[in-house]
Amino acid sequence: MDRQHCSNRTILVTGASGYVGGRLVPALEERGERIRCLARNPGYLATRFSSRTEVIAGDVLDPDSLVAALTGVDAAYYLVHSMGSRAGFEEQDRIGARNFARAARERGVRRVIYLGGLIGDGELSPHLASRLEVGRILASEGPPTLEFRASIIIGSGSLSFELLRSLVNKLPAMVTPRWVRTPAQPIAIDDVIAYLTRGLDLDDEGSAVFEIGGPRQVTYGELMQEYARQIGVRRVMIPVPLLSPRLSSLWLGLVTPVYARVGRKLITSLRNETVVRDDAVLERFPVRPLGVGEAIARALRDEDREMARTRWSDAVSSSGRGPLWGGKRFGSRIVDRQQAEVPAEAARAFAPIQRIGGSRGWYFANWLWGLRGAADLLAGGVGMRRGRRHPVDIRPGDPLDFWRVEAFEPDRLLRLQAEMKVPGRAWLQFEVEPAGDGSRVTQTAVFDPLGLGGLLYWYGLYPIHWLIFRGMLRGILRATGVGWQNLQSADG
Template identity: 60%
Template sequence: MSETAQRSTILLTGATGCIGGRLLAALEARGHAVRCMTRRPGTLAGRVGPRTAVVRGDCFDPVSLAAPLAGVDTAYYLVHSMGGPRSHDFESRDREAARNFGEAARSAGARRIIYVGGLGAETGLSRHLRSRHETGEVLRASGVPVVELRSGIVIGAGSLSFELVRALVERLPVMTCPSWVRTPTQPIALSDLIAYLVAALDLPHGESRLFEVGGADAVSYGGIMQEYARQRGLRRWFIPVPLLTPRLSSLWLGLTTPVYARVGRELIDGVRTPTVVRDDAALTAFPIRPLGLRQAIRRALEEEDAAFAARPWSDEALSAATPLRWGGARIRSRLIDSRVVDLPVPAAAAFAPIRRIGGVSGWYYGNWLWRLRGLVDRLIGGVGMKRGRRDPEDLAVGDILDCWRVVDCQPDARLLLAADMKLPGHAWLEFAVTSKSDGTTTIRQTAVFDAAGLWGRIYWHALYPAHVLLFRGMLRSIGQRAMKETY
């Protein structure tokens, strides 16, 4: 890393997004002084490090850009209007935002702008890809040198393209596949794109550069869906339908994945354009060897599980969930049942029954139902409920707990269990204990099921009444035991 890059302040736009959030963490980990610009600074509260400043700025308000860009050497431009207000007119809004930002960066004396665009030839582009290219051109017209990384589909949790693939594969056992699913593309792992963005800081100043970046594999869109299905253990049937155009496909997308319909239709409209790397200059300019598709999807799923295990459920975390009329709530493919109880006892007392759960202590409610579930699990080749636990009082990460395994255990604060039983998906059970300022303690019990396709969702919703009965009774009994042992 050059001395200039180490010393200078970096401006980061889009820090609340998928790429921007990961880039912020990478820059902070390398000791950079970062300034995040956002229209709503409160959205980054508690999510930045001590050397990171959060300032207000809006690319559609030129006056507001002067302060964020003051004294900045390098600015990351990760702004896109496709998913925001007036998204029907995102092309002109993208041009306006880039023009305002580029002019403000020039006035502030910024030495470089780093921007993520999209792969694709210069002609025959969709509105989305054309806008990505135009944004780079507008930034360069400001006179500030621009490093543009034209990227393929980003494989990583939170990436819109990846979430569209996930939603389609998870929801549809049988998919009609028009000819455009055979269009070649070169997806890139989110971690590799972040590595390119960080490495761009070390490029010499003084001239604009354009790099095409993609993963190690050029595949089809259908190949991405098939590989995702394989790694999730899902059997999917793809039926060729030659007459289904991207436009009709985008309308169909709105019916099957309505959450992503507004921006997903624009992405689907662009799949007729091959998005592969034609110039491999990035492999020479950067010390990065990107992952192939299989490794990229595996890493995305593993990183998502690791992030999930590291963060306890809370009101803030659950605010991102979509409430369901039946079955609790949903975040992506994960189905959630979360409930709380407030107790007038210290955190240690509230956690004591949780620490002793399972084994000879049982599960505090409906033990016969747990035994029945264990018997069914044994009949279908699972571990059942008879493994017990290592110690009746002590728990450690990796311990066996009947049909569960301890993933995280923080004394008097958190117990996270992962299910080892046979399931059409993956299941976790978390107990989080929080002390309140009034001396009381809250226990939040959260059951999470990462449903593997249609059968996983059917399993969750069919057994939801039994789950409600068990989880509600278990939390109530834990609270009663904590009270009894305290008083």
């Protein structure tokens, strides 16, 4: 089955900003493959991978953008999904798969490799049904497609592992709905990556489907008990016969990083059995998956590091986010700008800004930020539970509480785009520039309101916004340890 790697071929990876794609690209780089990544916002990936990896702008929902991306490509990974989108994700998945399949066939791509989901008997959840449909579209309308179908993926930072970890860490006793007793066949993220990379070497010319999973079946409840055992705690589970997906997602939103919109879609999938029924993959691929215990132990070892390599919330699709700072306007932008000067060089003035958010907080009225995050969770938004990837390091594309890093320049600029539920678009930008014998710190809040509702939102909360933004800048200046002068509002 294996054949020599071809370093002169080009491999396209879609979804490289996501959890699986973010780990697949380095694995392909280690093989010596020539990699091209498709990204809606190339700047988000600019510093994540080797300088040899090409990042090209494109979107599977924009067929014209796929022509250049797929030109000269030997094989392509399709790791795109729209589960976090605000609109109907099934239709977006359908359109994206069809656009990609047709473009790949027209550009002469030899093979598409796709990661789908294991399916069982009975009615499928909307999420699993969509994953199944995407695989069928790729195989029927595109080049030969190799589809791997997986159950729960266990790894530091994965959505399933974050859910598992939060439930066990925070709840000494928990009411467990029916889906906790549904059989699954979890697989370690390292084994998923091994299958995906070896898919490039399969000699078969036609399409094929392989079911992948760990050595044994377990329930989600058994997974939680195994995690509890490994961290040395005891947990009591009280089963109940009924708990709707909506109630479950709201409950999860209070105790886990899984916000309501994705939580609902995830839980409706957990009610389906996701177990391997065809083990043909073991004969075709020299991969021997880890057991559940070792997969959790490995995830815990990675989680103990200062940062996981990738997290589910790193994916731009996890937020259903909109256009960037310079994108199409909804209306006239409202700007709140504050400035002050500090007797310090730019690096010292910028240091508190670079550490903002996460466990450090927002330098003023953190309880108000927490309250806004709780309200966002109830509205189906991301809330404040994502934290930040690293306490100091920042890169474009990082989630940061309910913001996402849109632009970052060391010691000079940090721009965040809001991903909380607001009637419009919002940004928060910090700039530091030399001024006299020190530096000038400028904090700019921008709101692009959507209709009358957006205007009412901004002006109705204006006193609170003014208090928070001014207090936040004061806190940042205080954290420099050198004092400040000339704190003032500036024209927007």
